[in-house]
Amino acid sequence: MKNNSNSGINLVKLRVSFVDKFINWVLSFGRVVVIITEVVALSAFLYRFTLDRQLIDIHSKIKQEQAIVSYSKVSEDKYRNLQDRIQISSQFSKLGENQVKTLKDIISLAPSGVSFDNLTISEDRIKINASVNIVSQLGVFIDSLKGYPAISSVSIDKIENQATNSLITVGITGSLKKNKNPYDTLR
Numbered sequence: 001m002k003n004n005s006n007s008g009i010n011l012v013k014l015r016v017s018f019v020d021k022f023i024n025w026v027l028s029f030g031r032v033v034v035i036i037t038e039v040v041a042l043s044a045f046l047y048r049f050t051l052d053r054q055l056i057d058i059h060s061k062i063k064q065e066q067a068i069v070s071y072s073k074v075s076e077d078k079y080r081n082l083q084d085r086i087q088i089s090s091q092f093s094k095l096g097e098n099q100v101k102t103l104k105d106i107i108s109l110a111p112s113g114v115s116f117d118n119l120t121i122s123e124d125r126i127k128i129n130a131s132v133n134i135v136s137q138l139g140v141f142i143d144s145l146k147g148y149p150a151i152s153s154v155s156i157d158k159i160e161n162q163a164t165n166s167l168i169t170v171g172i173t174g175s176l177k178k179n180k181n182p183y184d185t186l187r
Contacts, residue, residue, distance in 0.1 A: 102126065102150050102176070109144040113137040117169070121176075126151070128172040138170060145174055152177045 099121050106126065107116070114137055118129040132138045145154045157171035
């Protein structure tokens with residue numbers, strides 16, 4: 001016996017419901033979002049490599065520039081020293097002959113333990129910043145300044161005892177005489 005009925009199993013739905021359409025759309029959209037996210041993440045990952053390469057290049061360039069600067073430092077120091085010496089010599093050229101002689105004489109009055117940190121001369125006064133090893137040398141130097149004919153008075157502005165390097169730092173101001181030529185008394 002043969003059954004001629006066309007009964008079969010049909011797995012395909014003929015009607016697609018709204019829920020099925022929505023799930024299909026969400027899954028398609030989700031795939032697109034995942035793909036876009038992966039592309040962005042991959043491009044960020046690759047961009048990081050380019051940034052790392054640029055950073056390495058910049059660091060190597062900085063090291064090269066530092067080497068050039070450190071190599072040029074010696075020349076720069078020589079140049080600055082020369083500029084300072086030129087400036088000092090130009091200041092001496094502005095001084096009068098009497099002021100230069102006063103400076104030379106004051107330097108020659110200093111005993112062996114006195115070192116000058118700063119020596120400034122103007123029309124009416126001379127300022128001295130010096131370092132001394134022994135107090136007696138300071139006394140000898142001040143007495144010599146008082147006895148110098150071009151200086152009318154001597155005052156000590158400051159005295160500091162620096163125990164760390166065993167020095168006495170002193171600031172001295174001397175008033176110059178008002179004569180047109182203070183060396184007339186020396187002749």
